[in-house]
Amino acid sequence: MGKSTDTGRSDKGFSVKNSRVTAGRNGSAPDAALPLPRWFHGSYHTHLVAETIAKHGPIARTTLAQLLGLSQGALSRITSDLIYQNVIEEVNHPDMKPDKSAFTFTAQKNNAGRGRPQTLLRLKSDGTCFMGINLHGSELTAILTNVSCEPISSATTLRLTSTEPQDIAELIADLARTFENQSDKRAEPRTPSAISVSLGGHMKDDRCVTHAPYLHWDGEIDLAGMVEQRCGIPTAAFNDMDSLMLYESWFGDGVGLPRFAMLTIGAGIGYALCENGKPVDYPDKSYGLAGHILIDPEGPRCYAGHIGCSQCLTSDSLAQEYTELSGSPMTVEDLIADAKTDKPQARTLVNRVCFRLGTLIAITANFTMPTTVLINGETSCIAKLNTESVRNGISWYRPSQASPVDFRILDFSWQKWARAAAGRVIERYID
Ligand SMILES: [Zn+2]
CATH class of the missing domain: 3.30.420.40 (ATPase, nucleotide binding domain)
Incomplete structure (x- = not known):
């Protein structure tokens, strides 16, 4: 703690990846809500192509163009830009299976490349990681994921000793520090670029809990702000069903x-x-x-x-x-x-x-x-x-x-619900 981990690449037109600010355990609060990190700046179609590759990748350019109704030329310009920005990469592995199994779109036949291995596109994990937290009953499950919402840590489930908002915020901040301090032989960075908390309740501005009967919270609770205050990492709070739905539509069975x-x-x-x-x-x-x-x-x-x-x-x-x-x-x-x-x-x-x-x-x-x-x-x-x-x-x-x-x-696990929470900030990172 105590040092800035800003790894932004604004000199190349990128947004700041990690807007973490210095904040002590009980240190001063950030002046305002910390912005969630964004991966890159681009046109509507550039973000749409990245989102579609996140959902369907590895995917062929021809399929991608048909799916989005873009010409091959327009798509090639966008994918070249995304490759240059290190958002996506080409894969040519002979065992690589194109497109996720749930993908119901039928690609038109393309005879031009017959006989050659197809080059597929997928997201390029840029080392950024996200912490997903799901609150359920008297427990909390946390996990770190990469930008493809794949786990890069084992899931941790803790019993809540208190359901007071400040105690839960403190626990989440502690978990972020614990993940950060774990030694990792895979050399993955462990400082989350963003924290996403999901729970069964009604949220305002993706930060404040306005209705969470099972936690017996009164009034409007700025849960995201409380976590940010304690660990200095941009945080958001979402409804758990919304998070699961987004997860299934981006990374799961939908x-x-x-x-x-x-x-x-x-x-x-x-x-x-x-x-x-x-x-x-x-x-x-x-x-x-x-x-x-x-x-x-x-x-x-x-x-x-x-x-x-x-x-x-x-x-x-x-x-x-x-x-x-x-x-x-x-x-x-x-x-x-x-x-x-x-x-x-x-x-x-x-x-x-x-x-x-x-x-x-x-x-x-x-x-x-x-x-x-x-x-x-x-x-x-x-x-x-x-x-x-x-x-x-x-x-x-x-x-x-x-x-x-x-x-x-579908098979159930709280690990998936925690990943689904992370999926919400990943969506913001890509879109
Ligand atoms: Zn009833």
Whole structure:
């Protein structure tokens, strides 16, 4: 600490990469919000090409030009500029598989280069790293990623001893210092250029938490400012669903899908929609809009008094339902473990839960007409225990003439949610 790590290359027209300022552990606060780092300055299309390479790379120039509707000449000028600026690089490895598997765009045939190995483009990791933090329940998970949102550290999960904002900010600043001081044989830099914190709540200006009921915070909390004050690293705060949605559309299972919806099940119920690679924006989306939709007319009553609303998919509700069924205190983990060992009561409840989830998927698909529905969240694995019931739930509420709903049940880890947080500042770095 105490020394400037400004590695900006403003002499070449680049933005300052790391606007870290000197600040002691309890030192003076920066005068104003620290700007998030930007990688390079360029035209709208230059940033769009870099974003598309981040999502689809390694990708061939011909495919890229078709995807963006650019002429080969225009695209070549842009990619040359990005190569010169060290943002992207060419790869010619014979084993390099072009384009991510989720990429649904079909490239036109190009016979000109037949027989020659294709040169592909991908992001060039410039050594910059980002710290992603996800707050969940009484824990926090942190990870360092490179500019492609790939982990360059193992994930660290810590139990919160206090949920006071200043204590959480102090913990995050401590983690940044810990990562910085870890010896690294791979010679990757360890000082994050930016910190991104995600949590289940409503944010203002990507910095202030205005609504986070599970943390019991009152009023507007400048969480990003508190972290910056303690470690001098530009920080942003985002809603966790928004972060996960952006992650899936840039780096995950949503890459290349023209429109997809995402449902998360776990401590709460989340819903988000992505159109043409951009999460659909809506000012009230982080207030849990899908949290109380009727999905089982014979389901349990939620805390708000509804019968069988989507709250019956939450971990607390499932634990309570399983407790009542089995006659002894149970958790959602007990339910999953018992269903896997074919305990009848657990199987019955899981089958019902899968049908309810199918109902919610059908409602989502019928109203928002996505090509795919991604199922995410801490307890998404329940859906894998009986996909037949999920399908039955979907078809019960979907006209038989309509095409089947494509849904994917994704593996869950808090590490991914922390990476997703980092993805938000990576988006700002590239766009
Ligand atoms: Zn309800």
